Amino acid sequence: MIRDRVQKERALRYSISKDWFPQLELDVSSHLTTGNKPLNITDIDVMASIPDDFCGYRTLIFDCKTGRRTSPIGRALWEKGLMSRVGADRGICILGKVEIEADHRYTAAQL
Numbered sequence: 001m002i003r004d005r006v007q008k009e010r011a012l013r014y015s016i017s018k019d020w021f022p023q024l025e026l027d028v029s030s031h032l033t034t035g036n037k038p039l040n041i042t043d044i045d046v047m048a049s050i051p052d053d054f055c056g057y058r059t060l061i062f063d064c065k066t067g068r069r070t071s072p073i074g075r076a077l078w079e080k081g082l083m084s085r086v087g088a089d090r091g092i093c094i095l096g097k098v099e100i101e102a103d104h105r106y107t108a109a110q111l
Contacts, residue, residue, distance in 0.1 A: 076108035
């Protein structure tokens with residue numbers, strides 16, 4: 001989306017600066033479908049594959065949100081579920097100018 005392109009650019013630049021392999025706008029579909037045409041569940045704004053000497057590659061996903069009405073802890077919980085769904089090792093949520101309460105920040109960091 002155009003509104004979050006600055007955040008996606010930051011995620012890309014960060015990934016490239018670390019010599020990771022980023023990908024943009026990956027669709028996530030259901031494993032099973034009841035209809036004739038599979039529908040996308042969501043998308044991943046930026047995903048980075050991180051070379052690891054022991055595991056091959058680790059996966060990091062970036063979630064970019066600009067809306068002020070976005071609940072930071074809600075996004076963290078959503079991203080944790082997405083990480084589990086796609087097998088990502090880590091996730092980073094890049095939010096716009098949003099106040100995050102200390103308890104929510106702590107809980108998100110634990111996830």
